[in-house]
Amino acid sequence: EVQLVESGGGLVQPGGSLRLSCAASGFTFSSYWMSWVRQAPGKGLEWVANIKQDGSEKYYVDSVKGRFTISRDNAKNSLYLQMNSLRAEDTAVYYCARDEAGGYDRLRNYYYYYMDVWGKGTTVTVSS
Amino acid sequence: AIRMTQSPSSFSASTGDRVTITCRASQGISSYLAWYQQKPGKAPKLLIYAASTLQSGVPSRFSGSGSGTDFTLTISCLQSEDFATYYCQQYYSYPLTFGQGTRLEIK
Numbered sequence: 001e002v003q004l005v006e007s008g009g010g011l012v013q014p015g016g017s018l019r020l021s022c023a024a025s026g027f028t029f030s031s032y033w034m035s036w037v038r039q040a041p042g043k044g045l046e047w048v049a050n051i052k053q054d055g056s057e058k059y060y061v062d063s064v065k066g067r068f069t070i071s072r073d074n075a076k077n078s079l080y081l082q083m084n085s086l087r088a089e090d091t092a093v094y095y096c097a098r099d100e101a102g103g104y105d106r107l108r109n110y111y112y113y114y115m116d117v118w119g120k121g122t123t124v125t126v127s128s
Numbered sequence: 129a130i131r132m133t134q135s136p137s138s139f140s141a142s143t144g145d146r147v148t149i150t151c152r153a154s155q156g157i158s159s160y161l162a163w164y165q166q167k168p169g170k171a172p173k174l175l176i177y178a179a180s181t182l183q184s185g186v187p188s189r190f191s192g193s194g195s196g197t198d199f200t201l202t203i204s205c206l207q208s209e210d211f212a213t214y215y216c217q218q219y220y221s222y223p224l225t226f227g228q229g230t231r232l233e234i235k
Contacts, residue, residue, distance in 0.1 A: 035224075037172075045164075045172060045215055047224040061223045062129075095171055102177050102219060103160060114162040114219045116183065118171040 002026040002117050004096045009122030016086050020122060022079040022096030030054075030074040033099035033113050036081050038092035039121075046092075049081065050099055050113070063089075086126045093121040130154050130218050134227035140235040145206045149230045151199040151216035159195045160220040166229075167212045175214075176201065208234075 008020040020036070035050040049060045049070040058070050069082040079096055099113035131154035141147050151161065159179040164172040174183045176192040179199055189204040203210055211234050216227040 044229045045166075045217070045226040047217075047226070050224075059222045100177070102162075103158075112160050112219050114160075114174070114177045114217070115172075116174050116177070118173070120171050 002098075004098065004117060004119035006094060006096050006119045006122035009094065009124045011125045011127065012086055013128050014087060014126055016126070017082070017084045018086065018124060020081040020083065020094055020096075020124070022081075022119060024077045024079065024096075024098075027098070027117075029072075029077040033101075034070075034072060034079045035097045035099050035113075035115055036070060036079075037095045037097055037115065037118075038090075038124075039095070040089070040092045043092075048094070051079070083124070086124075088126050091124060091126045093123050095119055095121045129223050130157060130221060130225050132216055132218055132225050132227040134214075134216055134230045136230060137228065138231040138233065140233045141206055142235045143206050143208055147203050147206060147232065149201045149214055149216075149232075151194075151201070151227050153197045153199075153218055153220075156196045157218045157220035160218060161192075161194070161199050162217045162219060163190075163192055163201045164215045164217065165210075165212045166215065172215065206232075 003025045005023045036048040051070045067085045071080045096119040097115035098117040100116040102114045103112035133152045135150045161179045163176040166172045180192045213229045213231045
């Protein structure tokens, strides 16, 4: 069974740091791009970041650039999100998701990815 | 960033109804659009990708259409388990962006 299990959430003070983990199983982790998506309480979904299979490419939403770092360890089938300089507005449930290739642009040598498998999420609360 | 706008934001319907949710992109995204269903306290679930391709295991009463900037999700005959929030998402360019969600409630 394909499964993603997040961990590492908790209560942290503004300005603090937290590292989220996502353990993958049931598929060849090293063959997939992976994403983090978050959802603030009572709000919609916000994509945060994703990372290429070998970690050589990473993309971030502007609101976390310079504060969050996505990484992975293919030997451990694990995805990470290092969150620094946390703010109250980072309070959310953080989901790990698998990116599935959904198209290819030959001119740009660019693949398009949608998120096909999601974990259950881990809650991050930033508050004093 | 590409802005995704869904309509309506919420509405009520009855089991057996046919319902349509609309999603509009602020610029053309070809067919690089996905639809997700989310129930309270649960993770999102992929329903449709490439605007109209049904994800494996998703009931055939769900369908999607559109390309460019205008897209629709249709549920042909509402079942009790379909009452949830639905999100569209573009994966044409970074940052990947979602619509604000459409909450479907029981009338």
